[in-house]
Amino acid sequence: MQYFIQQLINGLTLGSIYGLIAIGYTMVYGIIGMINFAHGDIFMVGAFTALIVFLILGAMFYSVPVAAALLIMMIISMLLVSLYNWVIEKIAYRPLRGSFRLAPLITAIGMSIVLSNFVQVTQGPRNKPIPPMVSQVYNIYGISVSLKQIIIVVVTALLLVIFWYVVNKTALGRAQRACEQDRKMAALLGINVDRTISITFIIGASLAAVAGTLFLMYYGVVVFSDGFVPGVKAFTAAVLGGIGSIPGAVVGGLAIGFIESIWSAYFSIDYKDVAAFSILAIVLIFMPSGILGRPEVEKV
Amino acid sequence: MAIAETTKTAGTANVAAGLREAFYAAVIAFFMFVLLVGVKTDQNIHNELVLVPRPYLLAGLVVLAAVVRFVQVVYLTPFLAAQKVADVKTGLLPTSVALRVFNTRNLVIGVILAGGLLLFGTSLQAAVGPYWGAWLGLLRAAAIIYVIAWGIFYFRSFISAYSYSLGFTVLVLYPIVMVSLFGFQGSLKWVDNFGIQILIYVMLAWGLNIVVGLAGLLDLGYVAFYAVGAYSYALLGTQFGWSFWILLPAAGAMAAMWGIILGFPVLRLRGDYLAIVTLAFGEIIRLVLINWREVTNGAAGISGIPKVSFFGVISFNVSDPNYIAKVFDIATSGAYYKIFLYYLILALCMLTGYVTIRLRRLPVGRAWEALREDEIACRSLGINTTTTKLTAFAIGAMFGGFAGSFFAARQGFVSPESFIFLESAIILAIVVLGGMGSLGGIAVAAAVMVGGTEILREMQFLKMIFGPDFTPELYRMLLFGAAMVIVMVWKPRGFVGSREPTAFLKERKAVSGSFTKEGHG
Numbered sequence: 001m002q003y004f005i006q007q008l009i010n011g012l013t014l015g016s017i018y019g020l021i022a023i024g025y026t027m028v029y030g031i032i033g034m035i036n037f038a039h040g041d042i043f044m045v046g047a048f049t050a051l052i053v054f055l056i057l058g059a060m061f062y063s064v065p066v067a068a069a070l071l072i073m074m075i076i077s078m079l080l081v082s083l084y085n086w087v088i089e090k091i092a093y094r095p096l097r098g099s100f101r102l103a104p105l106i107t108a109i110g111m112s113i114v115l116s117n118f119v120q121v122t123q124g125p126r127n128k129p130i131p132p133m134v135s136q137v138y139n140i141y142g143i144s145v146s147l148k149q150i151i152i153v154v155v156t157a158l159l160l161v162i163f164w165y166v167v168n169k170t171a172l173g174r175a176q177r178a179c180e181q182d183r184k185m186a187a188l189l190g191i192n193v194d195r196t197i198s199i200t201f202i203i204g205a206s207l208a209a210v211a212g213t214l215f216l217m218y219y220g221v222v223v224f225s226d227g228f229v230p231g232v233k234a235f236t237a238a239v240l241g242g243i244g245s246i247p248g249a250v251v252g253g254l255a256i257g258f259i260e261s262i263w264s265a266y267f268s269i270d271y272k273d274v275a276a277f278s279i280l281a282i283v284l285i286f287m288p289s290g291i292l293g294r295p296e297v298e299k300v
Numbered sequence: 301m302a303i304a305e306t307t308k309t310a311g312t313a314n315v316a317a318g319l320r321e322a323f324y325a326a327v328i329a330f331f332m333f334v335l336l337v338g339v340k341t342d343q344n345i346h347n348e349l350v351l352v353p354r355p356y357l358l359a360g361l362v363v364l365a366a367v368v369r370f371v372q373v374v375y376l377t378p379f380l381a382a383q384k385v386a387d388v389k390t391g392l393l394p395t396s397v398a399l400r401v402f403n404t405r406n407l408v409i410g411v412i413l414a415g416g417l418l419l420f421g422t423s424l425q426a427a428v429g430p431y432w433g434a435w436l437g438l439l440r441a442a443a444i445i446y447v448i449a450w451g452i453f454y455f456r457s458f459i460s461a462y463s464y465s466l467g468f469t470v471l472v473l474y475p476i477v478m479v480s481l482f483g484f485q486g487s488l489k490w491v492d493n494f495g496i497q498i499l500i501y502v503m504l505a506w507g508l509n510i511v512v513g514l515a516g517l518l519d520l521g522y523v524a525f526y527a528v529g530a531y532s533y534a535l536l537g538t539q540f541g542w543s544f545w546i547l548l549p550a551a552g553a554m555a556a557m558w559g560i561i562l563g564f565p566v567l568r569l570r571g572d573y574l575a576i577v578t579l580a581f582g583e584i585i586r587l588v589l590i591n592w593r594e595v596t597n598g599a600a601g602i603s604g605i606p607k608v609s610f611f612g613v614i615s616f617n618v619s620d621p622n623y624i625a626k627v628f629d630i631a632t633s634g635a636y637y638k639i640f641l642y643y644l645i646l647a648l649c650m651l652t653g654y655v656t657i658r659l660r661r662l663p664v665g666r667a668w669e670a671l672r673e674d675e676i677a678c679r680s681l682g683i684n685t686t687t688t689k690l691t692a693f694a695i696g697a698m699f700g701g702f703a704g705s706f707f708a709a710r711q712g713f714v715s716p717e718s719f720i721f722l723e724s725a726i727i728l729a730i731v732v733l734g735g736m737g738s739l740g741g742i743a744v745a746a747a748v749m750v751g752g753t754e755i756l757r758e759m760q761f762l763k764m765i766f767g768p769d770f771t772p773e774l775y776r777m778l779l780f781g782a783a784m785v786i787v788m789v790w791k792p793r794g795f796v797g798s799r800e801p802t803a804f805l806k807e808r809k810a811v812s813g814s815f816t817k818e819g820h821g
Contacts (some may be wrong), residue, residue: 048336053335072743103788106733110781113784120774121338268591271591280576280580285566285569
């Protein structure tokens with residue numbers, strides 16, 4: 001039982017990170033109906049930015065309180081990665097809006113290749129390890145919970161509350177939901193659709209940047225190719241939860257996290273990715289609208 | 301007078317806007333690159349990460365971004381807009397631009413430069429030293445390319461009229477020309493790295509074209525079938541020693557079977573969902589290949605895959621009694637095998653192309669194209685969408701399997717490393733950039749994208765210019781990705797924007813790209 005709860009906690013940590021990335025996928029899909037393939041690499045760029053900020057902080061100051069360091073890493077990473085996603089949307093996706101469906105998918109794949117190879121060229125192809133930032137581990141009834149895991153879950157929960165508030169209670173969130181339902185109608189009612197879409201990309205990127213920072217803190221290592229697998233798993237999470245639905249992305253992320261940690265604990269660690277991908281296929285085939293998604297109505 | 305004034309004020313306003321935009325671009329570029337380019341993380345001897353600042357590189361990139369943006373706003377956009385107006389007026393279409401570049405005077409300069417540098421290049425290079433010699437080499441290459449491009453431009457109507465037979469002739473003669481130019485040993489690189497490599501991608505892209513271009517089913521896991529074909533030949537060839545000529549159809553059948561197995565559950569899915577499930581299948585197959593160590597030898601891969609023989613009559617193993625050099629009594633060389641492989645993959649490509657062209661005229665091909673355009677209309681007309689989709693998957697997968705077994709035979713070694721998602725992405729990019737459904741366009745796209753990235757390996761002179769630390773190979777995929785984005789934004793319908801219908805009433809009319817919607821479902 002203890003072992004099982006331990007795995008649940010590990011799954012919760014992992015699932016929080018997937019959930020944060022998945023929100024970016026699901027929001028973009030909801031608003032412009034495209035799979036932003038470069039989102040996983042945006043997450044990786046976030047982790048790299050956090051890594052460099054961490055090293056700069058270490059080089060400039062003798063010692064920085066861990067909380068302050070994490071906060072600075074997160075904020076700078078959010079700002080810069082948002083800039084990346086904003087530029088990408090502007091040069092690679094916006095000119096193709098209204099073009100045929102495959103076109104933005106191809107540019108998104110191109111951008112994903114560009115981002116990962118850009119980081120490889122500028123920062124080198126090796127693993128980048130950092131010394132552990134937080135190492136406390138608490139023991140509660142024989143279950144070990146590390147401070148890292150607590151930080152990840154708390155930060156994720158906080159962000160989700162802020163995010164929920166923005167989407168549901170502000171004018172910006174209303175504009176976003178309006179664009180999601182009907183872009184043309186929203187434009188007729190005076191909503192600046194282009195700006196709303198840009199902001200959607202920025203929000204998605206900042207959540208991915210936080211996920212990247214947390215990923216770096218949790219694993220203590222990052223490499224240029226780290227964007228692909230978490231990206232695909234987060235997409236799986238978004239689909240599992242029902243693509244286009246924001247609470248669905250979080251639920252899906254947690255589900256994928258639980259499945260992965262329990263699978264590695266009780267079955268085989270080699271096949272944990274196979275399990276995640278199989279679940280994606282099975283869900284799409286038998287439940288294409290996901291857990292919380294609206295069923296798609298086919299119009300003729 | 302009034303007109304001249306307005307153009308003048310428009311010009312200055314343009315420059316002002318250009319400067320403003322250039323400033324924004326510089327600021328954005330600065331913030332984008334300040335951390336990732338401005339500092340490099342290196343490992344010191346204690347295995348700790350240290351920061352190495354690179355201010356000059358950062359400054360260079362920022363200036364570059366500003367300049368590019370300025371040129372784009374001030375010159376490129378107005379030029380393209382004016383050109384559009386001029387083209388519409390004169391009916392000349394983009395040739396009017398090309399005519400300015402490809403005139404007789406430039407040709408004479410190009411021919412003199414190319415000829416002179418070809419004749420005296422080596423002595424000149426020796427005279428000016430290695431640094432300027434590298435630039436001379438670049439100039440020579442540019443002059444030769446210009447002269448060839450001039451020829452292509454001048455004979456463009458002839459080329460477009462006979463494009464298929466001309467292309468086929470060029471492909472057949474290619475190894476012969478290379479051997480006569482560079483000798484057997486020198487031609488190896490050109491036949492193997494360029495010829496065979498490009499033709500493998502042409503074949504894969506034509507195979508995927510059946511699924512994506514004709515049937516409109518978006519498949520992001522095509523590399524899985526390539527892997528099935530490669531591992532079928534690798535495993536059966538090494539374990540049982542069967543010949544390539546038996547295993548080629550076997551690998552194709554195996555891949556087709558997997559195409560049906562994977563295709564069956566995804567029949568109900570549409571568009572993007574289909575893309576993601578096929579991506580998941582591609583990854584599952586790769587992960588199984590990595591983890592099923594008892595059979596596939598895991599990440600280490602399978603080596604010692606037997607070579608192909610000429611139907612058992614002539615062998616390419618030096619130790620065999622019927623080795624080609626012994627049969628024909630010529631000098632031993634590795635190039636014979638490569639040339640043989642070149643013609644083999646050329647034949648396989650032609651088979652793929654021929655089958656595609658014939659299939660498009662059969663009921664099943666028509667059904668694919670109807671399915672691509674509108675699935676619901678298709679179903680209401682009584683077309684069985686299940687079998688139509690499954691045949692598309694199976695036939696596309698079969699060609700992937702053929703290409704895979706050829707790949708295994710060529711490399712002599714397979715490992716899961718060769719079947720990553722990136723390969724699927726490259727193949728799909730070639731299909732889309734070539735203009736889906738158009739065989740010629742896809743072949744051109746494959747030559748440009750694969751050949752273009754391969755040629756970067758050859759650009760060693762860049763090392764002379766940018767310093768010895770510069771490795772052009774590293775930039776291959778970066779440029780590939782950038783080219784994908786740029787070509788897509790510039791020509792969303794690919795290199796070939798129109799499609800000839802296979803079924804038509806009385807008169808064949810090309811369908812404009814804007815009337816077709818591909819990959820819909």
